[in-house]
Amino acid sequence: MAGIVWESWIGTVAAIGIALVAAAAAIGLMALAMALISRKVAWVRDIARRSRNALLATTAVVAVWIACAVSEPATAQWWPSLSRMFLIATILAGSWLLGALVSFGFERLMAREETHLVGPDARRRRTQLLVIHRLLLVAIAVLALGTVLATFPEMRAVGTSLLASAGIVSIIAGLAAQSILGNLIAGVQVAFTDAIRVGDVVVVEGEWGRIGEINLSYVVVYIWDERRLVVPCSYFTTTPIETWTRKSDAILGTVYMDLDWRVPMAEVRAEFQRIIEASPAWDGRSSSALVTDSQGGYVTVRFVMSSKDSSDQWDLRCEVREQLMTWLQREHPEALPRTRVSIGASDAAD
Incomplete structure (x- = not known):
């Protein structure tokens, strides 16, 4: 390896190859360790499966970034732009990995709750966990997007001036009162005021069915004849509904x-x-x-x-x-x- 000139394209290819091999070896060792641990802790195998693709993407991007930083591309005039692209890719891949880990954690939590709780308590806890899960995924996406935009100095300046502007703040406050953000707020309110829960039997718009999904902005009612009724969350905070399972299934x-x-x-x-x-x-x-x-x-x-x-x-x-x-x-x-x-x-x- 001493004869390789790293500040050349051959050196760049060699550095990328070495970095990818090292990353693959690290991931292989991690997979082996998880396989050994999973013999005693079953959920370790599941978390490895859920996060495998995101971990591979994150590791590969970081490995190639490091390889380029120590070889020929680092001396080029366009390196700052390429380095920023690697940074953005790392942020996005890392957000993907974080989202996968968060999703796995909530799935495990909901599975555990279902084994300990039944009836209305189980439906209430499941609904709240689903809404918190989606809120966290949205928060991760927003933070990732904000971090990506912050890598551009021009966007930082524009963002600072916009947030400091009283006019823009007024517009944001006005939008919050409108249907989109108001519906998002209603979705959180529906989940945590225990008005409806996933699995509740309800009559909505004259249709009998079960609450199948509670999203941040809409609720899906599974009608008995396999139709689906999609209703905005704000409907459940402003309109009386008939529920058959409020306190008990009986x-x-x-x-x-x-x-x-x-x-x-x-x-x-x-x-x-x-x-x-x-x-x-x-x-x-x-x-x-x-x-x-x-x-x-x-x-x-x-x-x-x-x-x-x-x-x-x-x-x-x-x-x-x-x-x-x-x-x-x-x-x-x-x-x-x-x-x-x-x-x-x-x-x-x-």
């Missing part, structure tokens, strides 16, 4: 039937109780069968039943409705609704 459901006046309620109650007791969807908390209305030729019978969550409640209501209908058709057809018409001769006029 829920009451009702089935209404219009039946004839001759319906034998004692037998209907007994059959209803038999149906729900035989169903795994009933949680045993509550049940009742009452006549709640009577108009014209019908009586309205309301069946109330409880389930541990909305999914079981839907299945139980369908089961009760179907089995009661079949039972009435078979055992008490006289109880089915019917229309009565009285036909008779009118009295003769005097």
Whole structure:
């Protein structure tokens, strides 16, 4: 190696090759160490997998930058511009690596929380962690962009003058009150005021579904028929919504039937109780069968039943409705609704 003239393009190629080999060796040793550690600590393998590409990019950029700095390019007039490009690439690659590590950390935290918490508490914690995760990723991106811009002296001067300008500050304050930034603020508010959580069952715009995603500016509601309803976060801070899982997943459901006046309620109650007791969807908390209305030729019978969550409640209501209908058709057809018409001769006029 003593015969190599580093201040030449051959020396530059050699320096880059040596730097890349050294970087590959360092990464190989790190991977070996992580493989050994992962035998006792399983998550080390996962973090190595998640950060591999970002680490390779960061290491490669730094290695080539160092190689160029000690060889021919460092003596060229355009070296300052090239060096700045390497600095920007290092900042971006490092931000990528930091983002990958942050994402892995939050995924581990959410997985641990899901094993310790269930129901509304688990959904609340998951929602808050998701929002904090996205806020941190946005903060990393903004800081990386700001650092990149700060590498240009001209941009530093412009940025300082702009931030010092009262007029620009007023514009920023005005924009914060507008829909975009206001929606971002609403997203944070939705997460930390516990108004809705990922997994909550809600009725939004007349549609029944579950909260599938809470992003910084919008919420995605997974409709039961596999449609997706995208709603701005500000909607949930300004509009009343119906939620079925605010404090608990347990829920009451009702089935209404219009039946004839001759319906034998004692037998209907007994059959209803038999149906729900035989169903795994009933949680045993509550049940009742009452006549709640009577108009014209019908009586309205309301069946109330409880389930541990909305999914079981839907299945139980369908089961009760179907089995009661079949039972009435078979055992008490006289109880089915019917229309009565009285036909008779009118009295003769005097």
